[in-house]
Amino acid sequence: MKMEEVSMSSLDNSKLEGLAQDILSDLVEDACLGLCFEVHRAVKQGYFFLDDTDQESMRDFEIVDQPGLDVFGQVYNQWKNKECVCPNCSRSIAASRFAPHLEKCLGMGRNSSRIANRRIVTGNNTNNKSESDQEDNDDVNDNDWSYGAEKKAKKRKSDKVLLIFFAEILQV
Amino acid sequence: MSRESRMRATINQRLTEKGERERLKELLRVKLTECGWKDQMKAHCKEVIKDKGLEHITVEDLVVEITPKGRALVPDSVKKELLQRIRAFLAQHAT
Numbered sequence: 001m002k003m004e005e006v007s008m009s010s011l012d013n014s015k016l017e018g019l020a021q022d023i024l025s026d027l028v029e030d031a032c033l034g035l036c037f038e039v040h041r042a043v044k045q046g047y048f049f050l051d052d053t054d055q056e057s058m059r060d061f062e063i064v065d066q067p068g069l070d071v072f073g074q075v076y077n078q079w080k081n082k083e084c085v086c087p088n089c090s091r092s093i094a095a096s097r098f099a100p101h102l103e104k105c106l107g108m109g110r111n112s113s114r115i116a117n118r119r120i121v122t123g124n125n126t127n128n129k130s131e132s133d134q135e136d137n138d139d140v141n142d143n144d145w146s147y148g149a150e151k152k153a154k155k156r157k158s159d160k161v162l163l164i165f166f167a168e169i170l171q172v
Numbered sequence: 173m174s175r176e177s178r179m180r181a182t183i184n185q186r187l188t189e190k191g192e193r194e195r196l197k198e199l200l201r202v203k204l205t206e207c208g209w210k211d212q213m214k215a216h217c218k219e220v221i222k223d224k225g226l227e228h229i230t231v232e233d234l235v236v237e238i239t240p241k242g243r244a245l246v247p248d249s250v251k252k253e254l255l256q257r258i259r260a261f262l263a264q265h266a267t
Contacts, residue, residue, distance in 0.1 A: 020255055023187070024251065028243055039217045
């Protein structure tokens, strides 16, 4: 009779459970043996105790578990409330806001050029009214390329519309 | 050979043939490392070696000292997980 033809249906549940436990037992024993061989080889090849140092050094580098300290024993929120003086504008800035402030102040960050552009545009808008008579100020009227100016102009228009609308409603 | 032992032999053979035994071994190895069993056992090994002497330690010494403790220290969660997989395999292949 071939092995494969043997029917398993006569193995009841308790026997199956027993079999499962035996298989687990074999696997655990295998793991233990594997460990023994690994350790034995490490001992004979001389690298088993390599990661040990003397007791004193072990104590020096033990993990620190105290409030307010990180695992190395260093204080990690020491600079939370300190203030720094900006070398550019000489203002006193909080430490956590210092880096973003420097970015804007020195004109070097990702957004600082955009903010600068917007300022130029709004500067142009206010200049427009006072310098419209001067012919030599060509770039003042050049609003085709500055998207920001159109946005501000449209915004003001829609604000006016809303104000009129609300005013009419309130009058009722 | 009784019917039962024939069936057991067949199951074991199938376990190996399908590669499931290797997968289970690897799973057990990973789980035991994750749960710290391996580190615990290694620490115990250090004791045994310091006891018997570095030069004279044999595999037999280690097996005798390590295996009983190793069996006892396997966490229940790991046993449970392995058993689940074994039972699933039996359910699939034992009919």
